[in-house]
Amino acid sequence: MIKAILFDLSGVLYEGSHPIEGAAKTINRLEHGGLILRFITNTSRKTKQQVLDELHNMGFQITGDQLFTAPEAAQQWCIANKLNPYCLVHKNIKPEFTDLEKPPYSAVVIGDAEDDLTYQNLDTAFDILNSGAPLIAIGNNRYYKGEDRLHLDAGPFVKALEYASDQNAIITGKPSKTFFDQVIATTGCNKHEILMIGDDVYGDIEGARKAGITACLVRTGKYQPGDELKLTPPAPLAKDVSEAVNHYLPAL
The missing domain is CATH 3.40.50.1000 (HAD superfamily/HAD-like)
Structure with missing residues:
Protein backbone atom coordinates (compact mmCIF):
# COMPACT_ATOMS: atom_id res chain seq x y z
CA MET A 1 0.00 0.00 0.00
CA ILE A 2 1.34 3.42 -0.99
CA LYS A 3 1.66 5.76 2.01
CA ALA A 4 4.05 8.39 0.62
CA ILE A 5 4.57 9.96 -2.80
CA LEU A 6 7.60 11.83 -4.12
CA PHE A 7 6.88 14.28 -6.93
CA ASP A 8 9.17 15.95 -9.41
CA LEU A 9 8.03 19.53 -10.05
CA SER A 10 8.68 20.96 -13.51
CA GLY A 11 7.00 18.81 -16.13
CA VAL A 12 4.92 16.95 -13.55
CA LEU A 13 3.02 19.63 -11.62
CA TYR A 14 3.58 22.48 -14.06
CA GLU A 15 5.15 23.36 -17.41
CA GLY A 16 6.86 26.73 -17.59
CA SER A 17 4.68 28.99 -15.48
CA HIS A 18 1.44 27.08 -16.02
CA PRO A 19 0.09 24.27 -13.79
CA ILE A 20 -0.72 21.02 -15.55
CA GLU A 21 -4.46 20.49 -15.69
CA GLY A 22 -5.75 18.69 -12.60
CA ALA A 23 -2.37 18.65 -10.84
CA ALA A 24 -3.17 21.13 -8.03
CA LYS A 25 -6.52 19.44 -7.37
CA THR A 26 -4.79 16.05 -7.17
CA ILE A 27 -2.13 17.28 -4.73
CA ASN A 28 -4.71 18.95 -2.49
CA ARG A 29 -6.82 15.78 -2.52
CA LEU A 30 -3.81 13.72 -1.43
CA GLU A 31 -3.06 16.17 1.38
CA HIS A 32 -6.59 15.79 2.73
CA GLY A 33 -6.34 12.02 2.29
CA GLY A 34 -3.48 11.80 4.76
CA LEU A 35 -0.73 10.85 2.29
CA ILE A 36 2.84 11.88 3.07
CA LEU A 37 3.99 14.10 0.20
CA ARG A 38 7.49 15.19 -0.75
CA PHE A 39 8.49 17.40 -3.66
CA ILE A 40 11.99 17.08 -5.08
CA THR A 41 13.62 19.17 -7.76
CA ASN A 42 16.94 19.77 -9.46
CA THR A 43 15.77 23.25 -10.47
CA SER A 44 18.90 25.35 -10.18
CA ARG A 45 17.65 28.71 -11.43
CA LYS A 46 15.54 29.51 -8.36
CA THR A 47 15.96 29.59 -4.61
CA LYS A 48 13.82 27.33 -2.45
CA GLN A 49 11.66 30.31 -1.46
CA GLN A 50 11.19 31.33 -5.10
CA VAL A 51 10.06 27.79 -5.93
CA LEU A 52 7.60 27.81 -3.02
CA ASP A 53 6.21 31.23 -4.00
CA GLU A 54 5.64 30.11 -7.60
CA LEU A 55 3.97 26.89 -6.46
CA HIS A 56 1.65 28.82 -4.16
CA ASN A 57 0.76 31.21 -6.99
CA MET A 58 -0.20 28.21 -9.13
CA GLY A 59 -2.49 26.80 -6.44
CA PHE A 60 -0.22 24.23 -4.80
CA GLN A 61 -0.33 24.40 -1.02
CA ILE A 62 3.16 23.04 -0.32
CA THR A 63 5.22 23.79 2.78
CA GLY A 64 8.95 24.33 3.06
CA ASP A 65 9.53 21.09 4.94
CA GLN A 66 7.94 19.15 2.06
CA LEU A 67 10.26 20.63 -0.57
CA PHE A 68 13.78 19.34 -1.22
CA THR A 69 15.98 21.18 -3.71
CA ALA A 70 19.33 20.16 -5.17
CA THR A 172 23.69 16.43 -4.75
CA GLY A 173 20.34 16.17 -6.55
CA LYS A 174 18.57 13.55 -8.65
CA PRO A 175 19.43 10.84 -9.63
CA SER A 176 21.81 10.55 -6.67
CA LYS A 177 20.83 7.67 -4.38
CA THR A 178 22.06 9.75 -1.43
CA PHE A 179 19.61 12.52 -2.31
CA PHE A 180 16.72 10.08 -2.68
CA ASP A 181 17.65 8.33 0.56
CA GLN A 182 17.65 11.64 2.45
CA VAL A 183 14.14 12.43 1.23
CA ILE A 184 12.89 8.87 1.79
CA ALA A 185 14.14 8.98 5.39
CA THR A 186 11.90 11.98 6.16
CA THR A 187 8.76 10.03 5.26
CA GLY A 188 9.12 7.41 7.99
CA CYS A 189 7.82 4.83 5.50
CA ASN A 190 9.23 1.56 4.25
CA LYS A 191 10.52 1.75 0.69
CA HIS A 192 7.78 -0.53 -0.68
CA GLU A 193 5.25 2.05 0.59
CA ILE A 194 6.71 4.93 -1.46
CA LEU A 195 5.97 6.01 -5.04
CA MET A 196 7.95 8.45 -7.21
CA ILE A 197 6.21 10.30 -10.07
CA GLY A 198 8.40 12.06 -12.63
CA ASP A 199 8.84 13.04 -16.28
CA ASP A 200 12.59 12.30 -16.56
CA VAL A 201 13.23 8.62 -17.26
CA TYR A 202 16.79 8.82 -15.93
CA GLY A 203 16.77 11.48 -13.21
CA ASP A 204 13.37 10.55 -11.75
CA ILE A 205 12.55 6.97 -12.66
CA GLU A 206 15.93 5.26 -12.84
CA GLY A 207 17.12 7.26 -9.82
CA ALA A 208 14.09 6.18 -7.78
CA ARG A 209 14.52 2.56 -8.79
CA LYS A 210 18.15 2.56 -7.67
CA ALA A 211 16.96 3.95 -4.34
CA GLY A 212 14.60 0.98 -4.06
CA ILE A 213 11.21 2.61 -4.56
CA THR A 214 8.43 2.27 -7.13
CA ALA A 215 8.38 4.88 -9.90
CA CYS A 216 5.92 5.98 -12.58
CA LEU A 217 6.77 8.04 -15.68
CA VAL A 218 4.29 10.64 -16.95
CA ARG A 219 3.81 11.75 -20.55
CA THR A 220 4.10 15.45 -19.72
CA GLY A 221 7.04 17.84 -19.44
CA LYS A 222 10.28 16.55 -20.96
CA TYR A 223 8.86 13.08 -21.74
CA GLN A 224 9.65 11.91 -25.26
CA PRO A 225 7.85 8.97 -26.93
CA GLY A 226 9.72 5.76 -26.18
CA ASP A 227 11.43 7.04 -23.01
CA GLU A 228 9.76 4.28 -21.01
CA LEU A 229 11.61 1.68 -23.12
CA LYS A 230 15.04 3.05 -22.18
CA LEU A 231 14.90 1.16 -18.89
CA THR A 232 14.74 -2.58 -18.18
CA PRO A 233 12.04 -3.43 -17.33
CA PRO A 234 10.21 -0.59 -19.09
CA ALA A 235 8.93 2.18 -16.86
CA PRO A 236 5.22 2.20 -15.96
CA LEU A 237 3.58 5.04 -17.89
CA ALA A 238 0.69 7.41 -17.16
CA LYS A 239 -0.82 10.27 -19.14
CA ASP A 240 -0.21 12.76 -16.32
CA VAL A 241 0.17 13.04 -12.56
CA SER A 242 -3.58 12.67 -11.94
CA GLU A 243 -3.75 9.42 -13.89
CA ALA A 244 -0.66 8.10 -12.10
CA VAL A 245 -2.18 8.81 -8.67
CA ASN A 246 -5.53 7.30 -9.66
CA HIS A 247 -3.77 4.14 -10.86
CA TYR A 248 -1.76 3.54 -7.68
CA LEU A 249 -4.40 4.87 -5.25
CA PRO A 250 -7.74 4.05 -6.89
CA ALA A 251 -9.68 4.21 -3.62
CA LEU A 252 -8.56 7.69 -2.61
Whole structure:
Protein backbone atom coordinates (compact mmCIF):
# COMPACT_ATOMS: atom_id res chain seq x y z
CA MET A 1 0.00 0.00 0.00
CA ILE A 2 1.34 3.42 -0.99
CA LYS A 3 1.66 5.76 2.01
CA ALA A 4 4.05 8.39 0.62
CA ILE A 5 4.57 9.96 -2.80
CA LEU A 6 7.60 11.83 -4.12
CA PHE A 7 6.88 14.28 -6.93
CA ASP A 8 9.17 15.95 -9.41
CA LEU A 9 8.03 19.53 -10.05
CA SER A 10 8.68 20.96 -13.51
CA GLY A 11 7.00 18.81 -16.13
CA VAL A 12 4.92 16.95 -13.55
CA LEU A 13 3.02 19.63 -11.62
CA TYR A 14 3.58 22.48 -14.06
CA GLU A 15 5.15 23.36 -17.41
CA GLY A 16 6.86 26.73 -17.59
CA SER A 17 4.68 28.99 -15.48
CA HIS A 18 1.44 27.08 -16.02
CA PRO A 19 0.09 24.27 -13.79
CA ILE A 20 -0.72 21.02 -15.55
CA GLU A 21 -4.46 20.49 -15.69
CA GLY A 22 -5.75 18.69 -12.60
CA ALA A 23 -2.37 18.65 -10.84
CA ALA A 24 -3.17 21.13 -8.03
CA LYS A 25 -6.52 19.44 -7.37
CA THR A 26 -4.79 16.05 -7.17
CA ILE A 27 -2.13 17.28 -4.73
CA ASN A 28 -4.71 18.95 -2.49
CA ARG A 29 -6.82 15.78 -2.52
CA LEU A 30 -3.81 13.72 -1.43
CA GLU A 31 -3.06 16.17 1.38
CA HIS A 32 -6.59 15.79 2.73
CA GLY A 33 -6.34 12.02 2.29
CA GLY A 34 -3.48 11.80 4.76
CA LEU A 35 -0.73 10.85 2.29
CA ILE A 36 2.84 11.88 3.07
CA LEU A 37 3.99 14.10 0.20
CA ARG A 38 7.49 15.19 -0.75
CA PHE A 39 8.49 17.40 -3.66
CA ILE A 40 11.99 17.08 -5.08
CA THR A 41 13.62 19.17 -7.76
CA ASN A 42 16.94 19.77 -9.46
CA THR A 43 15.77 23.25 -10.47
CA SER A 44 18.90 25.35 -10.18
CA ARG A 45 17.65 28.71 -11.43
CA LYS A 46 15.54 29.51 -8.36
CA THR A 47 15.96 29.59 -4.61
CA LYS A 48 13.82 27.33 -2.45
CA GLN A 49 11.66 30.31 -1.46
CA GLN A 50 11.19 31.33 -5.10
CA VAL A 51 10.06 27.79 -5.93
CA LEU A 52 7.60 27.81 -3.02
CA ASP A 53 6.21 31.23 -4.00
CA GLU A 54 5.64 30.11 -7.60
CA LEU A 55 3.97 26.89 -6.46
CA HIS A 56 1.65 28.82 -4.16
CA ASN A 57 0.76 31.21 -6.99
CA MET A 58 -0.20 28.21 -9.13
CA GLY A 59 -2.49 26.80 -6.44
CA PHE A 60 -0.22 24.23 -4.80
CA GLN A 61 -0.33 24.40 -1.02
CA ILE A 62 3.16 23.04 -0.32
CA THR A 63 5.22 23.79 2.78
CA GLY A 64 8.95 24.33 3.06
CA ASP A 65 9.53 21.09 4.94
CA GLN A 66 7.94 19.15 2.06
CA LEU A 67 10.26 20.63 -0.57
CA PHE A 68 13.78 19.34 -1.22
CA THR A 69 15.98 21.18 -3.71
CA ALA A 70 19.33 20.16 -5.17
CA PRO A 71 20.91 23.64 -4.72
CA GLU A 72 20.12 23.51 -1.00
CA ALA A 73 21.68 20.04 -0.80
CA ALA A 74 24.83 21.30 -2.58
CA GLN A 75 25.11 24.22 -0.16
CA GLN A 76 24.74 21.93 2.86
CA TRP A 77 27.30 19.49 1.44
CA CYS A 78 29.87 22.28 1.13
CA ILE A 79 29.16 23.50 4.66
CA ALA A 80 29.43 20.00 6.12
CA ASN A 81 32.76 19.43 4.36
CA LYS A 82 34.13 22.95 5.08
CA LEU A 83 34.63 23.77 1.40
CA ASN A 84 34.96 27.15 -0.33
CA PRO A 85 33.51 26.47 -3.78
CA TYR A 86 33.98 28.26 -7.07
CA CYS A 87 30.34 28.46 -8.13
CA LEU A 88 29.15 28.10 -11.70
CA VAL A 89 25.50 28.59 -10.78
CA HIS A 90 22.58 30.68 -11.98
CA LYS A 91 22.49 34.33 -10.90
CA ASN A 92 19.21 33.73 -9.04
CA ILE A 93 20.81 31.31 -6.58
CA LYS A 94 24.26 32.91 -6.47
CA PRO A 95 23.39 34.76 -3.21
CA GLU A 96 22.79 31.38 -1.53
CA PHE A 97 26.52 30.65 -1.92
CA THR A 98 27.93 34.11 -1.18
CA ASP A 99 29.24 33.21 2.28
CA LEU A 100 30.94 30.10 0.91
CA GLU A 101 32.48 31.34 -2.35
CA LYS A 102 35.81 32.66 -1.13
CA PRO A 103 39.29 32.04 -2.56
CA PRO A 104 41.35 30.00 -2.34
CA TYR A 105 38.75 27.67 -3.81
CA SER A 106 38.63 24.09 -2.55
CA ALA A 107 35.78 22.80 -4.75
CA VAL A 108 33.69 23.55 -7.83
CA VAL A 109 29.90 23.69 -7.69
CA ILE A 110 28.15 23.58 -11.05
CA GLY A 111 24.50 23.96 -11.97
CA ASP A 112 22.45 25.45 -14.79
CA ALA A 113 24.36 28.75 -14.90
CA GLU A 114 22.82 29.66 -18.27
CA ASP A 115 24.97 32.28 -20.06
CA ASP A 116 27.71 32.03 -17.43
CA LEU A 117 28.64 28.57 -18.72
CA THR A 118 31.31 30.17 -20.92
CA TYR A 119 34.61 28.66 -22.04
CA GLN A 120 36.50 31.03 -19.73
CA ASN A 121 34.44 30.07 -16.66
CA LEU A 122 34.57 26.36 -17.46
CA ASP A 123 38.32 26.62 -17.97
CA THR A 124 38.69 28.31 -14.57
CA ALA A 125 36.66 25.46 -13.03
CA PHE A 126 38.90 22.94 -14.79
CA ASP A 127 42.01 24.61 -13.37
CA ILE A 128 40.60 24.32 -9.82
CA LEU A 129 39.61 20.70 -10.35
CA ASN A 130 43.04 19.92 -11.76
CA SER A 131 44.54 20.90 -8.41
CA GLY A 132 42.57 18.07 -6.76
CA ALA A 133 39.39 19.90 -5.74
CA PRO A 134 36.12 17.93 -5.93
CA LEU A 135 33.40 18.62 -8.50
CA ILE A 136 29.94 19.04 -6.96
CA ALA A 137 27.01 19.03 -9.38
CA ILE A 138 23.59 20.32 -8.42
CA GLY A 139 22.23 17.75 -10.87
CA ASN A 140 23.23 16.08 -14.11
CA ASN A 141 20.02 16.31 -16.10
CA ARG A 142 20.57 16.30 -19.85
CA TYR A 143 17.84 18.79 -20.68
CA TYR A 144 14.72 20.45 -19.31
CA LYS A 145 11.40 21.60 -20.73
CA GLY A 146 10.99 25.38 -20.99
CA GLU A 147 7.96 27.40 -22.06
CA ASP A 148 8.79 26.83 -25.73
CA ARG A 149 10.96 23.73 -26.16
CA LEU A 150 13.62 21.49 -24.64
CA HIS A 151 16.79 23.26 -23.49
CA LEU A 152 20.25 22.03 -22.46
CA ASP A 153 20.57 21.52 -18.71
CA ALA A 154 23.78 21.33 -16.66
CA GLY A 155 24.43 17.64 -17.32
CA PRO A 156 26.42 18.04 -20.57
CA PHE A 157 28.71 20.59 -18.89
CA VAL A 158 29.14 18.36 -15.84
CA LYS A 159 30.22 15.55 -18.17
CA ALA A 160 32.71 17.85 -19.90
CA LEU A 161 34.38 18.77 -16.60
CA GLU A 162 34.36 15.14 -15.45
CA TYR A 163 36.05 14.09 -18.68
CA ALA A 164 38.64 16.87 -18.59
CA SER A 165 39.53 16.47 -14.90
CA ASP A 166 39.30 12.66 -14.87
CA GLN A 167 36.99 12.56 -11.86
CA ASN A 168 33.38 11.74 -11.06
CA ALA A 169 31.12 14.53 -9.86
CA ILE A 170 29.39 14.37 -6.50
CA ILE A 171 25.73 14.73 -7.46
CA THR A 172 23.69 16.43 -4.75
CA GLY A 173 20.34 16.17 -6.55
CA LYS A 174 18.57 13.55 -8.65
CA PRO A 175 19.43 10.84 -9.63
CA SER A 176 21.81 10.55 -6.67
CA LYS A 177 20.83 7.67 -4.38
CA THR A 178 22.06 9.75 -1.43
CA PHE A 179 19.61 12.52 -2.31
CA PHE A 180 16.72 10.08 -2.68
CA ASP A 181 17.65 8.33 0.56
CA GLN A 182 17.65 11.64 2.45
CA VAL A 183 14.14 12.43 1.23
CA ILE A 184 12.89 8.87 1.79
CA ALA A 185 14.14 8.98 5.39
CA THR A 186 11.90 11.98 6.16
CA THR A 187 8.76 10.03 5.26
CA GLY A 188 9.12 7.41 7.99
CA CYS A 189 7.82 4.83 5.50
CA ASN A 190 9.23 1.56 4.25
CA LYS A 191 10.52 1.75 0.69
CA HIS A 192 7.78 -0.53 -0.68
CA GLU A 193 5.25 2.05 0.59
CA ILE A 194 6.71 4.93 -1.46
CA LEU A 195 5.97 6.01 -5.04
CA MET A 196 7.95 8.45 -7.21
CA ILE A 197 6.21 10.30 -10.07
CA GLY A 198 8.40 12.06 -12.63
CA ASP A 199 8.84 13.04 -16.28
CA ASP A 200 12.59 12.30 -16.56
CA VAL A 201 13.23 8.62 -17.26
CA TYR A 202 16.79 8.82 -15.93
CA GLY A 203 16.77 11.48 -13.21
CA ASP A 204 13.37 10.55 -11.75
CA ILE A 205 12.55 6.97 -12.66
CA GLU A 206 15.93 5.26 -12.84
CA GLY A 207 17.12 7.26 -9.82
CA ALA A 208 14.09 6.18 -7.78
CA ARG A 209 14.52 2.56 -8.79
CA LYS A 210 18.15 2.56 -7.67
CA ALA A 211 16.96 3.95 -4.34
CA GLY A 212 14.60 0.98 -4.06
CA ILE A 213 11.21 2.61 -4.56
CA THR A 214 8.43 2.27 -7.13
CA ALA A 215 8.38 4.88 -9.90
CA CYS A 216 5.92 5.98 -12.58
CA LEU A 217 6.77 8.04 -15.68
CA VAL A 218 4.29 10.64 -16.95
CA ARG A 219 3.81 11.75 -20.55
CA THR A 220 4.10 15.45 -19.72
CA GLY A 221 7.04 17.84 -19.44
CA LYS A 222 10.28 16.55 -20.96
CA TYR A 223 8.86 13.08 -21.74
CA GLN A 224 9.65 11.91 -25.26
CA PRO A 225 7.85 8.97 -26.93
CA GLY A 226 9.72 5.76 -26.18
CA ASP A 227 11.43 7.04 -23.01
CA GLU A 228 9.76 4.28 -21.01
CA LEU A 229 11.61 1.68 -23.12
CA LYS A 230 15.04 3.05 -22.18
CA LEU A 231 14.90 1.16 -18.89
CA THR A 232 14.74 -2.58 -18.18
CA PRO A 233 12.04 -3.43 -17.33
CA PRO A 234 10.21 -0.59 -19.09
CA ALA A 235 8.93 2.18 -16.86
CA PRO A 236 5.22 2.20 -15.96
CA LEU A 237 3.58 5.04 -17.89
CA ALA A 238 0.69 7.41 -17.16
CA LYS A 239 -0.82 10.27 -19.14
CA ASP A 240 -0.21 12.76 -16.32
CA VAL A 241 0.17 13.04 -12.56
CA SER A 242 -3.58 12.67 -11.94
CA GLU A 243 -3.75 9.42 -13.89
CA ALA A 244 -0.66 8.10 -12.10
CA VAL A 245 -2.18 8.81 -8.67
CA ASN A 246 -5.53 7.30 -9.66
CA HIS A 247 -3.77 4.14 -10.86
CA TYR A 248 -1.76 3.54 -7.68
CA LEU A 249 -4.40 4.87 -5.25
CA PRO A 250 -7.74 4.05 -6.89
CA ALA A 251 -9.68 4.21 -3.62
CA LEU A 252 -8.56 7.69 -2.61
